Amino acid sequence: MAPDGLHRVGKTQEARDSVTPVQAKLAEKPIGLLEFARHAGRNMLEVIPIETTRQTYLRGPLNIHYICDPEIVTELLVGKGRDFPKAKFTKDIIGSAVGNGLILSEGQKWKAQRRRYSPLFAARNLPMLAQHFAETGMEMADSLAEGHGLVDAAQMGPAATLTNISRVMFAGNEEVSAEEIRVGLRKYFEYITLISLFDLMGLPSWLPRQKWFRSKQPVTSMRWLARQVIEERRNENRPEPLDFLDLMIAALEEDFEDIETTVDNLLTFVVAGHETSANAFAWGVYLLALHPDVQAEIRNEIRSVSPEAPITYDDIQKMPLLRAHIRETLRLYPSAAFFARDAGAELTIKGIRFEKGDALFFPVYSLHRNVCLWESPNLYRPERFLGTTVPRGQFIPFGDGPRVCIGAQYAETELMVLMASVLRCIVFSMTATPVPRPVLTFTMRPGGPIILNARPI
Numbered sequence: 388m389a390p391d392g393l394h395r396v397g398k399t400q401e402a403r404d405s406v407t408p409v410q411a412k413l414a415e416k417p418i419g420l421l422e423f424a425r426h427a428g429r430n431m432l433e434v435i436p437i438e439t440t441r442q443t444y445l446r447g448p449l450n451i452h453y454i455c456d457p458e459i460v461t462e463l464l465v466g467k468g469r470d471f472p473k474a475k476f477t478k479d480i481i482g483s484a485v486g487n488g489l490i491l492s493e494g495q496k497w498k499a500q501r502r503r504y505s506p507l508f509a510a511r512n513l514p515m516l517a518q519h520f521a522e523t524g525m526e527m528a529d530s531l532a533e534g535h536g537l538v539d540a541a542q543m544g545p546a547a548t549l550t551n552i553s554r555v556m557f558a559g560n561e562e563v564s565a566e567e568i569r570v571g572l573r574k575y576f577e578y579i580t581l582i583s584l585f586d587l588m589g590l591p592s593w594l595p596r597q598k599w600f601r602s603k604q605p606v607t608s609m610r611w612l613a614r615q616v617i618e619e620r621r622n623e624n625r626p627e628p629l630d631f632l633d634l635m636i637a638a639l640e641e642d643f644e645d646i647e648t649t650v651d652n653l654l655t656f657v658v659a660g661h662e663t664s665a666n667a668f669a670w671g672v673y674l675l676a677l678h679p680d681v682q683a684e685i686r687n688e689i690r691s692v693s694p695e696a697p698i699t700y701d702d703i704q705k706m707p708l709l710r711a712h713i714r715e716t717l718r719l720y721p722s723a724a725f726f727a728r729d730a731g732a733e734l735t736i737k738g739i740r741f742e743k744g745d746a747l748f749f750p751v752y753s754l755h756r757n758v759c760l761w762e763s764p765n766l767y768r769p770e771r772f773l774g775t776t777v778p779r780g781q782f783i784p785f786g787d788g789p790r791v792c793i794g795a796q797y798a799e800t801e802l803m804v805l806m807a808s809v810l811r812c813i814v815f816s817m818t819a820t821p822v823p824r825p826v827l828t829f830t831m832r833p834g835g836p837i838i839l840n841a842r843p844i
């Protein structure tokens with residue numbers, strides 16, 4: 388323990404602080420509505436004012452509020468504003484892909500679904516899910532060991548989390564092949580990544596969107612595939628749940644949910660859980676390549692717990708440094724870098740007045756790098772999350788309150804198992820290829836390839 392009570396990891400703090408991980412380019416000057424629409428569809432980070440990293444509250448144009456004050460964040464997400472609906476534009480953007488599932492539904496419909504699905508994500512199911520994640524992790528480690536050379540971290544993440552989804556949600560079907568699912572999911576993700584400018588501008592939903600012309604075929608096919616998978620598994624009548632889909636079907640049988648809502652939720656979990664975890668994995672590997680000293684310490688931690696056998700849920704409970712690394716990764720690169728609510732009623736918090744209908748923006752990227760809240764916010768310091776508690780509302784990669792991410796523990800388990808499986812036998816290092824800035828469309832992802840060296844030990 389260092390004299391100031393903080394853990395220090397690896398080399399001297401100064402040596403590590405000399406490297407600043409890549410940052411987003413936020414808007415340096417106020418942006419008009421047309422410019423907003425032009426940039427937002429390409430990269431939403433470009434329209435978030437840079438002041439949001441220097442002050443904790445900013446009044447935007449029209450009825451927009453940018454909120455980075457932890458107390459206001461908490462009051463809006465957990466306190467008086469907790470029932471405010473998701474922003475209408477979120478629904479316009481992803482509604483056609485995920486329907487009225489858990490992410491987008493409101494009121495009684497949302498409550499019933501949250502009650503139904505919460506037990507699926509409970510801690511008791513995580514060891515079973517971890518087994519599937521470990522299988523993917525071992526395969527990834529083997530293929531990296533064989534490849535012996537340059538890798539694109541931005542591609543490794545999506546490949547691994549897509550395999551995990553196929554394993555825990557679509558596995559074991561005879562009628563629908565794994566290849567069909569893989570191709571279907573890829574096209575489906577291409578479709579939802581195309582955020583429509585009109586959606587962001589809040590124009591009427593009957594105006595044509597660019598993505599309509601790209602055809603809704605991927606969504607229709609994916610819904611059809613999901614329905615097939617559910618029906619087929621339902622007919623199997625498995626005595627015990629072996630994966631996530633079994634758990635969903637048990638909920639369907641016990642609670643008489645209609646099958647279309649189950650399809651909505653299967654796709655909701657696929658959408659919410661694939662790209663988010665994939666990006667975190669990519670950024671996490673990049674940060675460790677940038678900080679070889681921390682990488683070596685984490686590797687020692689993993690190997691002292693489990694040198695060879697598949698990583699289990701119990702194993703990752705004994706890896707505090709790896710957990711701190713995942714949290715620091717999600718602070719610097721929160722996959723959900725921005726989310727929003729529409730004020731459902733008039734409310735005053737800390738002297739700031741929110742009118743009914745106002746747009747409440749939570750620019751998580753800026754909150755997590757705000758100079759008023761964090762020491763050296765742009766530097767990678769996993770020890771921030773070792774033995775210290777961050778004030779509520781200051782670190783919200785998974786949101787907070789009743790609509791907090793239902794998959795938060797699933798995601799942390801997935802990320803830790805994948806990282807542990809790979810890091811204990813592969814060393815990542817930087818190359819001369821520049822690292823792209825983050826880009827935010829549906830989630831915040833690397834704006835291009837992150838080329839690293841991967842060397843087996």
Ligand code: HEM
Binds near residue numbers: 663
């Ligand atoms: C690193 C990975 C992940 C991140 C950063 C993340 C982030 C978030 C955030 C910030 C929210 C709240 C949004 C809001 O309040 O408007 C959310 C909600 C949600 N997430 Fe995640 N998520 C991740 C992984 C997952 C996974 C793996 C699943 C499922 C398998 C999932 C399913 C959901 C669902 C269903 C909701 C909506 C919950 C509700 O409204 O009741 N997420 N996520």
